[in-house]
Amino acid sequence: MKAINLLGSTGSIGTQTLDIVTHHPDRFRIVGLAAGNNVKMLAAQIRQFRPKIAAICSQEKLPALQEAVKDLDPQPILLAGEAGVIEVARYGDAETVVTGIVGCAGLLPTIAAIEAGKDIALANKETLIAGGPVVLPLVNKYGVKLLPADSEHSAIFQCLQGVPKGGLRRILLTASGGAFRDWDVEKLAEVTVADALKHPNWSMGRKITVDSATLMNKGLEVIEAHFLFDLDYKDIDIVIHPQSIIHSLIELQDTSVLAQLGWPDMRLPLLYALSWPDRIYTEWEQLDLVKAGNLTFREPDHQKYPCMQLAYAAGKAGGSMPAVLNAANEQAVALFLEEKIQFLDIPRCIESVCDRHQNDNCTNPSLDDILAADRWARQEVLNATKKLATSSRIISVR
Numbered sequence: 001m002k003a004i005n006l007l008g009s010t011g012s013i014g015t016q017t018l019d020i021v022t023h024h025p026d027r028f029r030i031v032g033l034a035a036g037n038n039v040k041m042l043a044a045q046i047r048q049f050r051p052k053i054a055a056i057c058s059q060e061k062l063p064a065l066q067e068a069v070k071d072l073d074p075q076p077i078l079l080a081g082e083a084g085v086i087e088v089a090r091y092g093d094a095e096t097v098v099t100g101i102v103g104c105a106g107l108l109p110t111i112a113a114i115e116a117g118k119d120i121a122l123a124n125k126e127t128l129i130a131g132g133p134v135v136l137p138l139v140n141k142y143g144v145k146l147l148p149a150d151s152e153h154s155a156i157f158q159c160l161q162g163v164p165k166g167g168l169r170r171i172l173l174t175a176s177g178g179a180f181r182d183w184d185v186e187k188l189a190e191v192t193v194a195d196a197l198k199h200p201n202w203s204m205g206r207k208i209t210v211d212s213a214t215l216m217n218k219g220l221e222v223i224e225a226h227f228l229f230d231l232d233y234k235d236i237d238i239v240i241h242p243q244s245i246i247h248s249l250i251e252l253q254d255t256s257v258l259a260q261l262g263w264p265d266m267r268l269p270l271l272y273a274l275s276w277p278d279r280i281y282t283e284w285e286q287l288d289l290v291k292a293g294n295l296t297f298r299e300p301d302h303q304k305y306p307c308m309q310l311a312y313a314a315g316k317a318g319g320s321m322p323a324v325l326n327a328a329n330e331q332a333v334a335l336f337l338e339e340k341i342q343f344l345d346i347p348r349c350i351e352s353v354c355d356r357h358q359n360d361n362c363t364n365p366s367l368d369d370i371l372a373a374d375r376w377a378r379q380e381v382l383n384a385t386k387k388l389a390t391s392s393r394i395i396s397v398r
């Protein structure tokens with residue numbers, strides 16, 4: 001029986017994790033739950049899973065949460081704020097912490113969980129992208145495992161089981177191509193928020209769905225793969241695979257290529273992150289290759305989607321640059337979702353902020369350096385958009 005602390009319990013990753021726990025009560029139990037601000041859903045989850053501790057990130061919602069579960073006996077410990085989320089991350093006898101928090105907000109709770117000796121089911125790629133230089137040494141120091149729950153990295157991790165050290169030559173990350181894969185590049189200037197939130201294959205949260213539409217998600221996954229699998233950027237490639245049946249591939253030294261296949265369903269990588277190294281029987285729909293039909297592949301279009309190359313460049317620059325890239329992207333996507341900037345402004349914002357960080361890039365950043373770079377990049381994006389509002393022209397880049 002594996003005990004789990006779940007961060008981001010009311011989001012897409014969180015609810016799918018709880019679905020797994022519901023269907024495998026003999027294998028998993030919930031010790032702690034943390035959510036952002038959805039009191040109603042968190043209260044229902046506390047009722048169903050009876051955690052020992054729960055936290056709501058927005059401070060002012062704590063009284064409502066206390067009220068909503070006041071009849072429960074025994075009472076769970078109820079906390080609020082970022083400190084509350086961190087407390088859930090490191091609490092009790094949980095072996096594994098599922099990090100389903102969106103964005104860089106997952107970094108501090110993840111570090112707290114590692115320092116408490118817990119394995120991480122990594123469903124928050126930003127943690128590693130921004131915090132890689134700090135997180136990886138901690139993973140080694142505390143001897144915990146980082147188990148990827150991102151579908152591509154889970155695929156690679158699954159393919160790597162049994163591959164001897166030094167056997168891996170190259171990683172091939174598959175990308176669906178996002179919501180606009182069949183749109184002309186000219187039309188991208190008119191993209192609305194509703195357009196960007198329609199993902200053709202995967203059901204995910206809002207931020208990651210926009211990241212999929214810009215293909216920044218794939219760029220971020222390149223950096224994530226670099227940190228997770230200790231591979232050079234030149235050995236990590238992207239291939240567009242619109243059907244999302246092959247979740248990624250690895251090439252070995254002898255040119256043999258291994259792939260992991262399945263219907264696009266986030267629960268599968270999540271389950272493997274929780275059950276590893278075991279394989280658990282599920283009732284999920286089995287893959288039918290005939291029904292899947294054609295599996296096709298094409299080259300990524302870097303003209304149409306500049307975010308991939310921005311991510312490669314930031315990854316190669318290393319230091320605090322990936323944190324800047326990630327923070328600029330998070331802020332730009334948030335502004336796009338608020339309809340304050342256009343879809344094509346997202347890569348423009350990121351590029352100009354990364355350019356301005358070049359001379360200040362901190363090669364061996366501490367946690368404070370990373371957090372400072374993150375704050376700086378967000379503010380830079382906000383400043384650039386204010387200028388945009390006053391000058392009524394598109395954010396200027398070189």
Ligand code: MG
Nearest residue numbers: 150151152221
């Ligand atoms: Mg992914």
